Amino acid sequence: MFEYLLLFLSAVLINNFVLTRFLGLCIFFGVSSSFEASLGMGVAVTAVMVVASFFGWLVYFFVLTPLNLTFFTTICFVLIVASTVQMVDIVTRRFAPKLYAMWGIYLMLIATNCVVLSVPLINVENDFNLVRSLVHSVGAGIGFWLAILIMASIREKLAHSEVPESFKGLGIAFVTAGLLSLAFLGFSGMIAL
Amino acid sequence: MSENQETSSALSPAEQIAAISGPFRGSKQTTLSGLIDDGVFGKNPVFVLALSLCPAVAVTNSVQTSLAMGLSVWFVLSFSNLFTSIFRNYINPKVRMPAYILIIATLVTMCELFMSAFFPVLYQALGVYLKLIVVFAIILARAEVFASKNKPIPAFFDGFGMGLGFLIAMLVIGVPREVVGSGSFWGRPIFGEGYQPILMIILAPGGFITIGLFIGLFRSIGAARERARAAARLEGAGDAMEVKRV
Numbered sequence: 001m002f003e004y005l006l007l008f009l010s011a012v013l014i015n016n017f018v019l020t021r022f023l024g025l026c027i028f029f030g031v032s033s034s035f036e037a038s039l040g041m042g043v044a045v046t047a048v049m050v051v052a053s054f055f056g057w058l059v060y061f062f063v064l065t066p067l068n069l070t071f072f073t074t075i076c077f078v079l080i081v082a083s084t085v086q087m088v089d090i091v092t093r094r095f096a097p098k099l100y101a102m103w104g105i106y107l108m109l110i111a112t113n114c115v116v117l118s119v120p121l122i123n124v125e126n127d128f129n130l131v132r133s134l135v136h137s138v139g140a141g142i143g144f145w146l147a148i149l150i151m152a153s154i155r156e157k158l159a160h161s162e163v164p165e166s167f168k169g170l171g172i173a174f175v176t177a178g179l180l181s182l183a184f185l186g187f188s189g190m191i192a193l
Numbered sequence: 194m195s196e197n198q199e200t201s202s203a204l205s206p207a208e209q210i211a212a213i214s215g216p217f218r219g220s221k222q223t224t225l226s227g228l229i230d231d232g233v234f235g236k237n238p239v240f241v242l243a244l245s246l247c248p249a250v251a252v253t254n255s256v257q258t259s260l261a262m263g264l265s266v267w268f269v270l271s272f273s274n275l276f277t278s279i280f281r282n283y284i285n286p287k288v289r290m291p292a293y294i295l296i297i298a299t300l301v302t303m304c305e306l307f308m309s310a311f312f313p314v315l316y317q318a319l320g321v322y323l324k325l326i327v328v329f330a331i332i333l334a335r336a337e338v339f340a341s342k343n344k345p346i347p348a349f350f351d352g353f354g355m356g357l358g359f360l361i362a363m364l365v366i367g368v369p370r371e372v373v374g375s376g377s378f379w380g381r382p383i384f385g386e387g388y389q390p391i392l393m394i395i396l397a398p399g400g401f402i403t404i405g406l407f408i409g410l411f412r413s414i415g416a417a418r419e420r421a422r423a424a425a426r427l428e429g430a431g432d433a434m435e436v437k438r439v
Contacts, residue, residue, distance in 0.1 A: 020397045022251035026330055071306060074324045075298040082291065112294060112328045121321050166413035167405070174405030182398040 004135045011139025014188050017115055018147040019181040024115030028148055029173050037106070038152040044088075044106040046141025049119050052077075052084040053137040056120030057130055077120050078112070085111045115144060150180060250366075250400035252322050256379050259367025261308070261315050263360030265323060269300045270332050270359070274352030276300075277340040284341075293336045294327070301326045331355065370394050370403055 017023045024045070031037045056077050064070050089107045092100045110116050119140050123133040154176055163172045252258045276296050284292045305323055308316040316323070326332070335355055340348040371377060374394030376384045393399050 022397070022400065023325075025250065071302060074302050074305065074327055075295065078294055078298050078327050079291070082294070111290075112333060114325045114328045117328050118321055118325055121324055125321065164409070166416060167409040171405050171408040171412065174401050174408060176405075178398045178401030178405060181401055182393070185396065185398060 004131070007132060008135050008139040009190075011136050012143040012146065013184065014190070016143045016147055016184050017118070017140050018144055019177065019184045021118075023118050024113060024144060027110065027113060027115070028151065028177070029170060031106075032148050032151040032173075033155055035149070035152045035156060038148045040103040040106045041109075042141070042145030042148055043103050045110055045113075045116060045144050046138065048081070048084055048088055048107070048110055048116050049137045049141045050134060051088060052081045052116060053120045053123050053133050054130075055080050055084060057123060057128075057133045060120075060124045073121070073124065077117060080120070081113075081117050082111050085116075115140075147180070151177065154180075250397075250404060252319055253363060253367040253370055253400060253403075254374065254395040255318075255371045256364070256367050257315065258318050259363040260360075261312070261319060262322065263363035265301075265304045265308070266326060266329065266332075266359050266363075267353075267356030268304060269297065269326055270335060270356035271349055271352040272300050273297045273332055274335055274340040275345055275349040277336040278343060278345040278348035281341050289337075289341065290333075293333060293341075297332055297336070298327045331359070366400075366403055366407065370399060374399055 011017075015021060018025065018028050027041060027045070031041045059076055059080060060070075060073065064072060064076065085107055089100075089104065092104065092107075119137045120133075123136060128136060151173075155173065158172060158176065167175070252262045273293070273296050277293055280292070280296075301324065304326070305316075308319070308323065335352055339351045343351070368378070372383065373391055374396075376382055376388045376390040382388075391399075394403065
């Protein structure tokens with residue numbers, strides 16, 4: 001139990017997928033200009049990540065490994081992620097229309113996205129068992145959410161401050177992300193994993 | 194069937210990207226050198242378009258990994274454009290996204306196998322980021338915006354130019370990071386004993402900050418050029434007016 005808690009915390013804080021691993025930056029900088037959108041994106045990313053890691057794990061250990069086809073991992077996982085997005089889209093539309101009305105539009109944007117693809121890949125690369133993979137992907141999703149919400153709040157304040165002309169927009173967003181990342185670096189002493 | 198309808202009705206990633214980056218449309222220049230020039234200077238993938246950011250930051254902490262990543266992307270981008278263009282008349286528009294992704298994933302897998310066979314150390318260093326070339330926005334966007342509408346040879350050179358631009362951008366970020374952050378170039382120390390490397394630059398925060406500073410720098414250069422051009426135009430117009438008056 002304790003081991004899973006450590007894995008979870010490390011995925012959220014220490015190996016934060018956005019701020020230490022540089023994954024999902026396209027969404028991170030694209031969406032974080034609005035707080036509402038960031039909230040929705042976080043939910044969509046977490047949901048897709050967990051489902052995709054589950055299927056990715058099954059395919060990798062029950063299909064690809066026995067058949068010695070592990071060099072197909074990349075191709076398979078891309079397809080798994082894309083179809084997971086499609087599947088989550090259909091299921092939420094049918095069973096949770098309210099949720100879909102709020103967050104459905106973000107689903108399509110993550111069909112081909114590095115953060116969602118990387119989680120299943122990292123899971124199988126580290127030979128995680130099924131429970132560990134799921135815990136890891138939930139942690140990754142929550143870490144992504146945390147980072148994007150912090151960034152969105154900062155950017156709301158940033159909109160009212162004076163930024164040098166050439167740094168407006170993406171430039172200052174990157175420097176801000178760098179400072180955030182520096183803050184997250186402080187967590188790395190917390191748990192030795 | 195329903196899946197197809199949904200894919201075509203929703204905004205596909207490449208379309209979304211094309212919408213975000215306004216000037217990012219099919220190039221009007223059709224000469225080959227024009228296409229390469231466009232890729233390297235006009236629409237440089239990392240700085241001007243600010244696409245494909247993930248890899249650019251993650252693996253630029255040394256010159257070697259930057260170069261390896263840049264070369265891999267260059268290869269994949271050129272050939273994905275070529276193959277997309279060759280198959281463009283045989284792909285049903287409804288399933289074009291999955292088809293492009295398959296082409297790209299195949300090329301990335303080739304790249305991966307090549308690296309793991311001949312450069313195992315570098316392969317370890319690039320880790321999961323090499324596999325993630327599959328989802329680089331820029332590659333899919335070039336396939337969708339340019340290669341699917343042009344003949345194979347111009348498409349290949351479009352990818353070639355874009356890829357070269359990406360490679361140069363990777364080195365522009367990678368070289369200063371290694372020099373400042375570990376005081377070395379290509380793994381060899383260059384500053385002598387007394388130099389205290391600024392560790393932060395090769396860690397995660399350094400990547401973000403370096404790119405942020407470069408974006409600011411490139412934009413201010415661009416703005417200065419724009420101003421100079423506007424001033425020149427104004428002067429020219431003024432001359433023309435005087436001539437008329439005379």
